[in-house]
Amino acid sequence: MRKRGNLEHHLTWTDDLLPDNKLPGSYALLSDEPTTDTAVIFFHGFWGDAHETWLNFESMIDSHRTRYPEWDRSDLFFFQYSSFRRSISDIAGLVLKVVESIYPNPPTKLFELDVPAMGIPNVFQKSLDQHKYEKLLLVGHSEGGAVLRRAIEIAYKNKKLGKELAGATMNLFAPAHLGFEPKGWIGSCLSVARISQVAMTIFNASPAFVEMKEKTTLLNTATNTNLYAKESPDFKALRARVLIGQHDMIVVRGEFAYDEVLDQVPDQDHTSICKPRGKYLTPLTFAQGK
Amino acid sequence: MYTVQEFVKRAVAPAIQGVMTAQERQFLPEQRRAQAAVFESFLWLHLGNEVGALPSKAVAETYENYYKDFFRNLNARKDPTLEQEQDLFRSKLYVNDTAQSRELKATFPNFVILIEKAMRGEDVFTAQRNRFRDPEALRPIFKNFLRLATTLASDPLLQEFTSLFQFADPREWAKQWGSGECTAEQVALAEDEPDKVPRAAVVYVGYLRLWSYTHQLRQMAELYEQDRSISSDDRFKLIDRAKEILGWRINLTSLEASKRFEQVASSLKAKLDQQAEEQPDLQAAVDELKRSFDTVFQFWFSFATVTA
Numbered sequence: 001m002r003k004r005g006n007l008e009h010h011l012t013w014t015d016d017l018l019p020d021n022k023l024p025g026s027y028a029l030l031s032d033e034p035t036t037d038t039a040v041i042f043f044h045g046f047w048g049d050a051h052e053t054w055l056n057f058e059s060m061i062d063s064h065r066t067r068y069p070e071w072d073r074s075d076l077f078f079f080q081y082s083s084f085r086r087s088i089s090d091i092a093g094l095v096l097k098v099v100e101s102i103y104p105n106p107p108t109k110l111f112e113l114d115v116p117a118m119g120i121p122n123v124f125q126k127s128l129d130q131h132k133y134e135k136l137l138l139v140g141h142s143e144g145g146a147v148l149r150r151a152i153e154i155a156y157k158n159k160k161l162g163k164e165l166a167g168a169t170m171n172l173f174a175p176a177h178l179g180f181e182p183k184g185w186i187g188s189c190l191s192v193a194r195i196s197q198v199a200m201t202i203f204n205a206s207p208a209f210v211e212m213k214e215k216t217t218l219l220n221t222a223t224n225t226n227l228y229a230k231e232s233p234d235f236k237a238l239r240a241r242v243l244i245g246q247h248d249m250i251v252v253r254g255e256f257a258y259d260e261v262l263d264q265v266p267d268q269d270h271t272s273i274c275k276p277r278g279k280y281l282t283p284l285t286f287a288q289g290k
Numbered sequence: 291m292y293t294v295q296e297f298v299k300r301a302v303a304p305a306i307q308g309v310m311t312a313q314e315r316q317f318l319p320e321q322r323r324a325q326a327a328v329f330e331s332f333l334w335l336h337l338g339n340e341v342g343a344l345p346s347k348a349v350a351e352t353y354e355n356y357y358k359d360f361f362r363n364l365n366a367r368k369d370p371t372l373e374q375e376q377d378l379f380r381s382k383l384y385v386n387d388t389a390q391s392r393e394l395k396a397t398f399p400n401f402v403i404l405i406e407k408a409m410r411g412e413d414v415f416t417a418q419r420n421r422f423r424d425p426e427a428l429r430p431i432f433k434n435f436l437r438l439a440t441t442l443a444s445d446p447l448l449q450e451f452t453s454l455f456q457f458a459d460p461r462e463w464a465k466q467w468g469s470g471e472c473t474a475e476q477v478a479l480a481e482d483e484p485d486k487v488p489r490a491a492v493v494y495v496g497y498l499r500l501w502s503y504t505h506q507l508r509q510m511a512e513l514y515e516q517d518r519s520i521s522s523d524d525r526f527k528l529i530d531r532a533k534e535i536l537g538w539r540i541n542l543t544s545l546e547a548s549k550r551f552e553q554v555a556s557s558l559k560a561k562l563d564q565q566a567e568e569q570p571d572l573q574a575a576v577d578e579l580k581r582s583f584d585t586v587f588q589f590w591f592s593f594a595t596v597t598a
Contacts (some may be wrong), residue, residue, distance in 0.1 A: 008429075010293050011437055013300060025441065051438060052506045056513050058437065060432035063519065084479075184565045185558070186575055188477040192495050193502035197509075198582050202575040275509075278516030 007033050007072050008062050010128065012110060014077065018097055025080035026051050028110065031072055034129040038074040038137065039103050040287060042238070043095065045142030045176070048196030050080035053141050053274065058129055060276050060284060061233075062246065066282050077102055081190075082083060083143075088217050092150035096161060097153070103164065104133045108255035109111040116126050127215060136168040138237070139273045139287045145175030150258070152237045156228050169289040170240040173274035175255060176250055204249050243286050245273040262286075292346045293433060298333070301440045304330045308361070308449075314344065319457035325390060326456075327443055332357050333401065333535045339415055339424040341528075343432045349415070361408035362489040364391040379571055385409045397456075397538045413535045419525045427520050428528050434510060435532045442503050447484060451496020452539050455550050456514050457551075463550060467571075474565075489505050495571070497554045501539060501586055507536070508589040523552055540590050555583060 009029035015022055027050065030036075044053035052270035061071040079098050081091055101107060111128040140148045147168060182190060182202075190199050229238040242261045246266030255261050264283060267271060276283040308324040338344035346353075366386040385391065385406045404418045422428060442448060454466050466489040476491040477498075484492050511529045514520070542548040548596060558566045559580050566576040 011296050011433065013296065027437070050508070051441065052502070055509055056434075059434040062433075063427070063430040063517075108291065180548050182575070183474075184567060185474045185477075185561045186572060186579065188474040189498055189558075189562070189579055191478055192481060192498040193505075195502050195582075198505070198579065201582075221382050275513065277513040278518070285358075 007065070008073075009058075009076065011058075012119055013167065013204070014110070015243065017079050017101055017107070017110075018094075021094060021096070021097070023080060027078050029061070029078075030110065030128055030131075031075055032128055032187040033072045034131075036073045036075055036131045037133055037288070038135040039077065039098075039106070039133040040074050040137040040139060041077045041079060041099060042287075043079055043138070043140045043144035045140075045144045045196055046083040047190055047194060047199035048141065048144075049194040050078035052194065053196055054078060054273075055275050056277050057275075057283065057287070060281075064276075064281065064284065067281075068288070069103075070288050071284070074137075074288070075106070075133075077228075081212075088147060088150050089154075089189065091147050093153060095147055095151040096155060099136070099138070099165065100161070102133075103136045103168075106131060106133070126140070136165070137171060137287065137289055138168050140175065141173045142176045142270065143222045145172040146218060148172070149175075149225055149240075150217065153221050153224050156224075156232075156235065165237050166232075166235045168237040171287055171289055172240045172242050172255075172259075173283070173286070174244050174270050175242060176270070177239070200270050226257045229256070240285070241289065242272060243282070245269050248273065291389050293436075294338075294344045294352070297338070297344065297436065297440065298352055298356070301334065301443055302330045302352060304444065306356055306360065310478070312414045317453075318459075319453040319462060320395055322397075322457040323453040325394060325447065327355075327449075328360055328580075329394055329398060329401075329405070330439070330535055331441065333398075333404075336404070337528075337531060338418075338432060338436065340419050341422065341428045341432045343429045343436070346415075346479075353414070357408070358411070358561060361405075362411065364388055364394065364405075364409050364472060366391075383591060397541065416565070420531055422527060423521050424524060428524060431514055431517075431525075435507075435528075438503065438506055438510070439532075439536060442539075445499060447480065447492055447495045448491055448499045448503075448539075450484075451500070454493065454545055455496065455554075456539070456541060460546060463546075466490075467550070467553070470494075470553065474561070493554055494558060497558065500582060504540075504589050505586045507532070508586060511589070537590060540587070542590075559583070582597065 009031050012028050014028050014032055015024050016027045017023060017026065019116040041055050042050070042057075044050055045206070057076070061074075061076070062067070065072055077098075077208075079095070081094060083091065086227045108130055111130045138148055149224045152165060152168075152170070187200070225238055228235065232238065239260065240256070242255045242259045242266055244261070246264045248267050249270065268280070272280075274283050305324070305328040308530040309321070309328055312320040312324040332353075332451065335344060335349055335357075339346055339349040359576045366388045368386055387395075391405065392410060395405055398405065404414060407417050454463060458466065468488070468490055470486045470490045470493070472494070476487040477494045480491040480495045484495075514525055517525070520574045540551070542551055542558065562576045562579060566573040
């Protein structure tokens, strides 16, 4: 085992994780602790991306590792997808493929060097130890929560997937069922830039956008999830842990009947809730299921 | 270790390859941009070495294998007549500039010393250092900046935008931009099928991506300002250096670039206004977007704050 002081996470791009689907912008931070046993998979909302939504997680898991040592044994996967012209069910299907490809046995290629970087001495071409996960943490923000819920709903009915995902912990930051699809130049600006903070401000400023896309899918997911959670109390992933900021002005919230809703967090809003910074370190514990 | 491998594979090698591809295509704006991209990647290597996020032996090998020839090729053939003439007045010429080296110095005016040292084959890693108090503490932040910079550098639509906006001559720009006419749908489509839309749509996407990346950088800078575990002096220097490294993509010091930036911004704002005119209940959304463009891009023209 390496000395704790030397441990850190290493960036690796995962856009080629799935053989049939490119996932541009997706990446992972792999721990060089050989006993790593936890996979934490992050899902952004419809108008965010894998980078902006989770700002600061990347650096704080290493800079605050003395206080939060559980991150040392965790690999983080930041999934990026485009919601433009795609249904929630489509994205949920993709989510399940991503989860299946990572948990419990992540692909060996993530830890090995498939193509060595030319010109770098062998001593620096070292691969990481292959990890095998025992714990799965699914972390969603905003509509990322809706996508995750739909994915779990599908998995519940699938014998193999259901077995694998039953024990997953679902941690949702400000889950919301927005699914708005603004048209015209506003829509293009938002879909190209994917700045959730700006998108949320715009939604709040314009009641015209309050028009739920795929309302039926979302309502069905809510009904089914509540039903399944009642009939299978041990299926942990059906009961999400929910964290919402006191200044969250998003009206279409997405907590379900069997969720564990934590106390509202003072001074945080819809987009700041999932970004650890300064003295606000709650996201580092919440994402770990604590 | 893994970080340096990913960096070489994702940023360094593609940047060097980009110069060769651009030379083959003989499209001057692309050549200029590709050259700047190589130098940008070198600056990240330089900074990564200073904060210790990239191991120094690997850095030295990377430099040797990827950058040495690049910098050597920036030198013009020595001109004995010119050298003799110079000798009459002062010591030997410091470097024999080429059009490319002059261009690079103009693109990165704050790193002229580093460029010239590299061209002369001198030790570049001791030059233009930031002299951080506690470089080790900056490693996680550096890695975060590096991730964003790598994403930015490998975005093909942003590359095309930068080539045109920063490096194209006025005729080329006019040809590609036209009058900025295209539809909102073409802009959205440009992400997936850039060859099927007017060039103006690609320019709008580049502008919007630049807005998005700048927004992230700005947020990162703001978040780090609250991190009391790092000395404010070091934080200021790191953020400032990151801005200096990335700033060439939005260098408005030339009148031409500044004019183009204004053209794209005004045209996009006009299109948004038109949408609000057709649907008055969208006015607040449009105002918010326009305000965000202005405030976010201000990031490049302001300095990081140093808290006492």
